[in-house]
Amino acid sequence: MTIEMPYQPLPVDQSDVRYIHGPDSVPQPSVPAGETVEFEWSGSEVYPGTVRKFWVHVPARYDPAEPASLMVFQDGWWYLDPAGEVRGATVLDNLVHRGDIPVTIGVFVDPGVFPGAENPKNRNNEYDAFDEQYVTFLLTEIIPQVAERYTIARSPERWGICGGSSGGNCAFTAAWLRPDKFRRVIGYLSSFAQIPDGNPYPDLISRVPRKPLRIFMQGAHRDLNWNEPQRNWLAENLRVAAALAEAGYDFRLVLGDGGHSPNHGGVLLPDALRWLWRPTED
Numbered sequence: 001m002t003i004e005m006p007y008q009p010l011p012v013d014q015s016d017v018r019y020i021h022g023p024d025s026v027p028q029p030s031v032p033a034g035e036t037v038e039f040e041w042s043g044s045e046v047y048p049g050t051v052r053k054f055w056v057h058v059p060a061r062y063d064p065a066e067p068a069s070l071m072v073f074q075d076g077w078w079y080l081d082p083a084g085e086v087r088g089a090t091v092l093d094n095l096v097h098r099g100d101i102p103v104t105i106g107v108f109v110d111p112g113v114f115p116g117a118e119n120p121k122n123r124n125n126e127y128d129a130f131d132e133q134y135v136t137f138l139l140t141e142i143i144p145q146v147a148e149r150y151t152i153a154r155s156p157e158r159w160g161i162c163g164g165s166s167g168g169n170c171a172f173t174a175a176w177l178r179p180d181k182f183r184r185v186i187g188y189l190s191s192f193a194q195i196p197d198g199n200p201y202p203d204l205i206s207r208v209p210r211k212p213l214r215i216f217m218q219g220a221h222r223d224l225n226w227n228e229p230q231r232n233w234l235a236e237n238l239r240v241a242a243a244l245a246e247a248g249y250d251f252r253l254v255l256g257d258g259g260h261s262p263n264h265g266g267v268l269l270p271d272a273l274r275w276l277w278r279p280t281e282d
Contacts, residue, residue: 017257018258025091031060031097035057037058046141047133054110061103066103066151068103069102070105071273074111074164074170084262095270107146124166127166129173132178156182159184160276162185162188162269164187164262166194168187169191172192187217188217188268189260190240193233203243205240206247213249216272219254222259
């Protein structure tokens with residue numbers, strides 16, 4: 001089947017391009033709003049001393065008798081904020097209502113902070129590490145609280161994880177290390193370039209047996225250090241995408257203009273979710 005795309009002229013100046021949100025990213029009069037519940041978590045054993053908020057969004061079509069799919073978003077409020085660039089709850093409501101994706105509960109998790117500390121933010125420590133610490137935190141501390149209140153599907157084919165910048169490589173790492181739990185991944189402008197000891201994925205992907213992952217990536221032509229020989233966000237995303245292509249992964253890469261901004265990824269969220277949850281091809 002051939003899909004014809006309308007002509008759109010490319011901007012000559014790529015430095016500050018802004019994409020316009022589509023109708024799936026704004027509330028629709030015919031779509032009932034789901035319920036968002038806020039939680040605070042200060043009892044972490046994986047990250048002792050941290051506190052954080054997380055939000056659970058449940059679309060109106062959720063039925064406790066039917067297990068729902070799960071989508072975990074890093075940088076919780078940034079991805080939930082209805083006036084922000086991503087608008088995760090609004091997108092879930094619209095897509096679930098129309099049947100574009102299965103009924104999906106969204107879990108929006110803020111990075112931890114150390115109250116009163118001189119450097120309170122624990123975001124990079126949590127998100128950029130190449131280890132199982134963060135995914136263990138999700139699986140043992142956050143998701144069990146959600147599962148106590150809502151009926152969540154157990155199949156890893158119905159669990160997804162999303163993030164941008166450091167949250168993007170965090171999402172990738174969580175699924176890479178625990179594909180028995182997460183198999184659908186969205187990574188926007190992923191900060192592979194600042195993983196301690198370097199980006200391991202181009203080498204790993206090429207030599208480790210293919211994992212059962214479906215991966216949506218977004219990159220920007222003017223991402224951080226886009227024309228530098230080191231710590232180049234654009235180049236590292238392209239290297240990961242190339243390795244996925246050569247290894248035969250089910251992945252999609254969308255390149256846009258502009259810099260290190262959540263705008264393009266946010267605009268793409270409805271299409272990314274539709275692609276991520278499309279029926280498995282034979």
